[in-house]
Amino acid sequence: CNNFCTYCIVPYVRGRERSRSIDNIVAEIEAAVKDGYKEFTLLGQNVNSYGKDFGDKDAFAKLLRRVDAISGVERIHYMTSHPRDMSEEVIKAVAECEHICENFHLPFQAGSSEILRRMNRGYTKEKYLELVKLVRKYVPDAAITTDIIVGFPGETEEDFEETLDVVRQVGFTSAYTFIYSKRSGTPAAKMENQVPLAVKKERLNRLMALQNENSLKCHEKLVGQTVEVLAEGPSKQKTVWNGRTRTGVLVLWPIEDKQYEVGQKVNVQIEAAQTWLVKGKAVD
Ligand code: SF4
Structure with a gap:
């Protein structure tokens, strides 16, 4: 990290920012898609300053658009953004790209x-x-x-x-x-x-x-809405499945008789809300 927030030790222990090339990242994701992965997180200590070190202030928005275009990628997240480096181009990319959450x-x-x-x-x-x-x-x-x-x-x-x-x-x-x-x-x-x-x-x-x-x-x-949930797995007691909405909200729904697979998209109608999660029923 290049930022040196006065409370943070990261820049001293991890050193300066280095951005991998877009082609290199895209190749890694394409290989993971072939192995069956669907959900990706672009990870950086200050992820939205990506590419500044090779002189392109819009590189992160370009990277998001390239990843969005990879066939088989279903959900894209990124973390952690710095408010100072959040550009209109990145916000537009999120608004316009189908797979960026x-x-x-x-x-x-x-x-x-x-x-x-x-x-x-x-x-x-x-x-x-x-x-x-x-x-x-x-x-x-x-x-x-x-x-x-x-x-x-x-x-x-x-x-x-x-x-x-x-x-x-x-x-x-x-x-x-x-x-x-x-x-x-x-x-x-x-x-x-x-x-x-x-x-x-x-x-x-x-x-x-x-x-x-x-x-x-x-x-x-969310109560009353039907939301797209990416199934993550059953609970320990095997009574409910859990998954997340595109915006990261934890959703629980009864297992009942249906079989789900990890990574399956399930439409869940939300019936109840709590502080940490919502509950509903699968409507597929
Ligand atoms: S941007 Fe994050 S990692 Fe970098 S110095 Fe500030 S708190 Fe630490």
Whole structure:
């Protein structure tokens, strides 16, 4: 990673970004398709800066379109994106390509622009919210997910309220929430005004309660809809199958008499929503 967020050790231990060629990645996926794979995740520490090192700022959008065109590829994901590097070209590619899943994982980390500056994230709260608007303009039904850190050094109650404000405004489908913890060797570990653990825990609890409400609301919107689910396997007790929607929502449905295969697409009508998953019945 080339970013050097002040809390993160990755750039020190993993070194600088290097992009594989598009042809090389496409060849690997074509070989995997021949072996029966259908779902692919393009993985990079900062995946949407792909290709900047060979001088093409739109390389990631081009890569997505090339992968989408490979016969036999059914679902494409990518992780992890950096909000600073998320371009309109990539959002358009997601909107226009049949197999790219409509899930934007955009870690915002903190809602306060001052904390974001000290994290060296390269965007402000306002820029982040503009990016969310752009995503919704092209892909109105996209699931937007995120990562959030609470208790970065110097985070005041007002700063934390800005984080809650972003969570309320965006309505994330899900969020990975973390308590800031020092990584020795990083600039943030040496910053003054470290937040006491009790305060960090209390903020995390408030954040998780708010996000749980958002997750439930997003899942409730699916009730009554028939969604395409990629079957992942039966539960341990063999009473339900589980799989995921294109936007990554976990779906459970009764096994009943039907046989399913891992990787099979199943249409499931959603009947009930919970915070972490939805339940329904297969309608194929
Ligand atoms: S948080 Fe992500 S973008 Fe920032 S330095 Fe670490 S790996 Fe890079």
